[in-house]
Amino acid sequence: MRRQVLLFVSVLSLSSVAGQVSYSVPEEMAKGSLVGNIAQDLGLDLKRLKSGNARLHVGNSAEYIELDKDRGVLLVRERVDREALCRQTTPCALHFQLILDKPIEFYRITVEITDINDNAPAFKTKSMIFEISESAVKGAKFSLERAFDSDVGLNGLKSYTLNPTDNFHLKLYDHADGGKEVEMILEKPLDREKQEQISLLLTAVDGGEPQLSGTVQIHVTVLDVNDNAPVFTQSVYKATLVENSPKGTLLTTVSATDLDHGSNALVTYSIASIIDGITDLFEVDGTSGDVRLIGNIDYETSKHYQLDIKAKDHGGHTDSCKIVIDIIDVNDNSPVIDLMSTTQTIREDSAAQTVVAIMSVHDPDSDNNGVVNCFLRDNVPFIIKPTSDMFYSLVTDSDLDRERASEYNISITCCDEGVPSLSSSVTLTLHISDVNDNAPVFERSSYEAYIVENNTPGLSIFTVKATDADWNQNARVSYILEDSSVNGVPVSSYVSVSADSGVIHAVRSFDYEHIKDFHLCVKAQDGGSPPLSSNVTVNIMIQDQNDNAPQVLYPVQTSSSVVAEMVPRSADVGYLVTKVVAVDVDSGQNAWLSYKLQKATDRALFEVGLQNGEIRTIRQVTDKDAVKQRLTVVVEDNGQPSRSATVNVNVAVADSFPEVLSEFTDFTHDKEYNDNLTFYLVLALAVVSFLFITCLVVIISVKIYRWRQSRILYHSSLPVIPYYPPRYSDTLGTGTLQHVYNYEVCRTTDSRKSDCKFGRAGSQNVLIMEPSCTGTMQRIQNEKNILDEPDFDSEVSVYKNC
Numbered sequence: 085m086r087r088q089v090l091l092f093v094s095v096l097s098l099s100s101v102a103g104q105v106s107y108s109v110p111e112e113m114a115k116g117s118l119v120g121n122i123a124q125d126l127g128l129d130l131k132r133l134k135s136g137n138a139r140l141h142v143g144n145s146a147e148y149i150e151l152d153k154d155r156g157v158l159l160v161r162e163r164v165d166r167e168a169l170c171r172q173t174t175p176c177a178l179h180f181q182l183i184l185d186k187p188i189e190f191y192r193i194t195v196e197i198t199d200i201n202d203n204a205p206a207f208k209t210k211s212m213i214f215e216i217s218e219s220a221v222k223g224a225k226f227s228l229e230r231a232f233d234s235d236v237g238l239n240g241l242k243s244y245t246l247n248p249t250d251n252f253h254l255k256l257y258d259h260a261d262g263g264k265e266v267e268m269i270l271e272k273p274l275d276r277e278k279q280e281q282i283s284l285l286l287t288a289v290d291g292g293e294p295q296l297s298g299t300v301q302i303h304v305t306v307l308d309v310n311d312n313a314p315v316f317t318q319s320v321y322k323a324t325l326v327e328n329s330p331k332g333t334l335l336t337t338v339s340a341t342d343l344d345h346g347s348n349a350l351v352t353y354s355i356a357s358i359i360d361g362i363t364d365l366f367e368v369d370g371t372s373g374d375v376r377l378i379g380n381i382d383y384e385t386s387k388h389y390q391l392d393i394k395a396k397d398h399g400g401h402t403d404s405c406k407i408v409i410d411i412i413d414v415n416d417n418s419p420v421i422d423l424m425s426t427t428q429t430i431r432e433d434s435a436a437q438t439v440v441a442i443m444s445v446h447d448p449d450s451d452n453n454g455v456v457n458c459f460l461r462d463n464v465p466f467i468i469k470p471t472s473d474m475f476y477s478l479v480t481d482s483d484l485d486r487e488r489a490s491e492y493n494i495s496i497t498c499c500d501e502g503v504p505s506l507s508s509s510v511t512l513t514l515h516i517s518d519v520n521d522n523a524p525v526f527e528r529s530s531y532e533a534y535i536v537e538n539n540t541p542g543l544s545i546f547t548v549k550a551t552d553a554d555w556n557q558n559a560r561v562s563y564i565l566e567d568s569s570v571n572g573v574p575v576s577s578y579v580s581v582s583a584d585s586g587v588i589h590a591v592r593s594f595d596y597e598h599i600k601d602f603h604l605c606v607k608a609q610d611g612g613s614p615p616l617s618s619n620v621t622v623n624i625m626i627q628d629q630n631d632n633a634p635q636v637l638y639p640v641q642t643s644s645s646v647v648a649e650m651v652p653r654s655a656d657v658g659y660l661v662t663k664v665v666a667v668d669v670d671s672g673q674n675a676w677l678s679y680k681l682q683k684a685t686d687r688a689l690f691e692v693g694l695q696n697g698e699i700r701t702i703r704q705v706t707d708k709d710a711v712k713q714r715l716t717v718v719v720e721d722n723g724q725p726s727r728s729a730t731v732n733v734n735v736a737v738a739d740s741f742p743e744v745l746s747e748f749t750d751f752t753h754d755k756e757y758n759d760n761l762t763f764y765l766v767l768a769l770a771v772v773s774f775l776f777i778t779c780l781v782v783i784i785s786v787k788i789y790r791w792r793q794s795r796i797l798y799h800s801s802l803p804v805i806p807y808y809p810p811r812y813s814d815t816l817g818t819g820t821l822q823h824v825y826n827y828e829v830c831r832t833t834d835s836r837k838s839d840c841k842f843g844r845a846g847s848q849n850v851l852i853m854e855p856s857c858t859g860t861m862q863r864i865q866n867e868k869n870i871l872d873e874p875d876f877d878s879e880v881s882v883y884k885n886c
């Protein structure tokens with residue numbers, strides 16, 4: 085340190101009481117440094133100083149200066165710090181007096197302390213913190229804390245500098261207190277997004293030599309302003325969605341970024357689309373940007389969706405993006421079968437390819453999911469024929485037969501080609517209507533029926549039955565006796581056939597001995613239009629009854645003459661006397677005859693062959709044997725019960741004829757008896773013949789009368805007269821007839837018993853009126869009904885050809 089001693093000697097009044105001397109010394113001089121040569125300056129010698137007991141009077145002030153009486157100089161007693169002593173006051177001086185005694189003198193001494201640059205500018209704080217919005221405009225001022233330099237004058241604070249100066253510059257201006265006010269001016273706008281923290285260094289320098297400086301850090305935090313809009317990472321998002329996806333399915337996540345900070349960077353997402361209903365289908369999570377399904381997606385309704393999403397920050401800045409959603413089809417629709425037109429019933433004789441139904445089939449799914457194939461479930465005689473796109477017709481494929489299947493449940497199934505495939509089906513009930521295509525069929529190709537002779541007329545012999553596979557009227561079978569003749573007589577005089585039941589009745593009593601069998605032809609005809617028919621042959625076998633007694637052919641029985649067999653007395657044992665010959669018109673067992681000896685004059689002499697009727701001797705004839713022998717042989721058939729005949733055989737045991745004659749005269753006593761018998765027989769025959777002729781005449785006249793009547797009916801266009809008995813009423817619906825009809829037949833038979841029989845038939849409902857069939861002697865008891873009721877129901881036909 086350069087020592088500078090400034091000596092001012094004031095001699096304004098060098099009076100004894102007042103002299104003044106001034107010195108100037110810089111501060112911070114070391115202890116013992118010389119301030120000034122006071123003795124010399126005051127013109128005092130060193131002795132006076134000693135004798136005068138020179139001393140310094142500082143009053144209350146600290147003693148910075150001391151007096152060296154020996155050398156007569158002032159020295160620094162204590163280091164002086166100008167800043168401590170005077171702070172900023174200038175000039176800074178120490179005032180004290182030098183006092184001498186004997187005589188008392190005093191001198192005023194002023195020591196001015198001059199400043200040296202020993203203090204650097206300093207800031208009170210270590211750092212300054214600013215928070216400046218990035219929206220601060222250019223020219224915005226920010227006052228900075230001033231630095232302080234306790235030095236004064238040139239050594240005091242001189243200037244500030246700021247570093248770096250990208251955004252700010254400093255502006256200084258004088259303050260009222262003489263210092264410098266310092267402000268930081270915003271020169272270039274801040275951008276938080278570029279630089280959020282700015283560090284500046286403010287340096288204060290003084291004007292001393294060497295220059296001293298002090299610094300402070302300025303921390304500027306740039307405060308965010310919502311000056312950035314959110315930006316989507318993609319302008320278009322693509323998403324695919326399978327239809328029928330469950331609610332909550334995540335489609336995609338949109339994301340927008342905002343360069344701002346904090347709440348200014350908070351983005352919320354929302355759907356901006358204004359298309360109706362789209363917000364019922366999709367939602368976007370406001371914060372996460374997840375786009376989810378909230379509704380039901382149906383590919384068939386819409387195949388694409390476009391969703392506008394808006395991102396918005398809290399400052400109202402927005403951005404938008406699109407989401408293009410493609411819907412993927414799922415096979416969720418079954419084919420729809422629409423029967424447009426159906427037939428309920430078709431005829432069984434319908435030609436192949438007859439259209440039964442027309443239907444349309446469609447499946448709203450796409451691609452294979454919508455490709456439909458139709459087929460029929462069961463094996464039915466129908467096929468599905470595609471007519472045009474989506475239209476199909478159901479046609480018959482082969483011939484139908486109601487008798488095989490009268491009804492079809494046609495199940496139409498349509499499947500699409502999706503995986504898994506969906507199908508649907510409809511069932512169509514089709515009735516096959518009957519056509520008379522089946523003739524009645526008899527159960528057998530021919531029948532054999534048996535009837536025992538001597539039956540009561542009207543007895544039912546047999547029942548033929550034919551079935552018709554058709555339906556209802558087409559299957560209603562009537563039985564008709566076909567005309568033929570048996571032994572030249574129309575068969576209708578033998579049997580009748582009940583039209584609806586097929587019961588064959590005997591019209592007359594049969595005689596096996598007259599007719600053993602015959603056949604008839606029964607036609608079964610259905611009620612279709614035209615009717616179909618078939619016929620069957622019925623062989624009727626008449627069975628024998630033991631109704632004829634054996635007849636003895638030999639020996640001839642006469643009443644007048646006596647015939648006798650001759651047996652010579654010389655005849656041996658086993659001599660064939662004669663042979664009884666008998667016949668039985670019955671047959672079989674009924675005609676199997678056996679011969680027995682019933683009575684004999686001498687039983688020990690003759691025997692009769694059981695089988696052959698031969699009468700033989702069984703012992704030697706002796707002279708004692710009577711000439712006249714009488715044998716009664718009974719001929720018996722084997723019927724049940726058996727019938728028999730007896731024959732008397734006269735045997736003459738003689739060697740000559742005159743001998744016989746003499747013996748046989750007594751045979752004549754039987755003659756009267758025989759004559760009586762002959763008379764009665766002739767009488768009976770006459771009576772019977774008379775009755776027969778009378779009856780015959782009556783019948784023929786009635787028959788002629790009837791024939792005339794029927795000719796009249798025939799010509800009055802009433803050839804066919806179905807006759808129903810009065811009690812046949814409204815039972816058509818049930819198909820049954822009340823067979824309570826009695827008729828009587830009076831006929832002649834050609835049997836030996838010429839009589840008139842009245843028979844009662846249990847069943848008869850077809851009357852055969854045939855003008856030419858006069859041989860059939862049928863008389864209708866209720867013939868009046870025929871004429872009175874001409875309009876019969878045509879249910880049963882009557883056939884006129886014989």
Ligand SMILES: *[C@@H]1O[C@H](CO)[C@@H](O)[C@H](O)[C@H]1NC(C)=O
Pocket residue numbers: 491492493513
């Ligand atoms: C057709 O269906 C009906 C009703 O289900 C049934 O009564 C009838 O028996 C069926 N017919 C055939 C031929 O299967």
Ligand SMILES: *[C@@H]1O[C@H](CO)[C@@H](O)[C@H](O)[C@H]1NC(C)=O
Pocket residue numbers: 566605607618619620
């Ligand atoms: C009976 O049917 C046969 C064929 O089955 C036929 O040849 C014959 O002419 C028919 N007879 C009558 C009388 O209809």
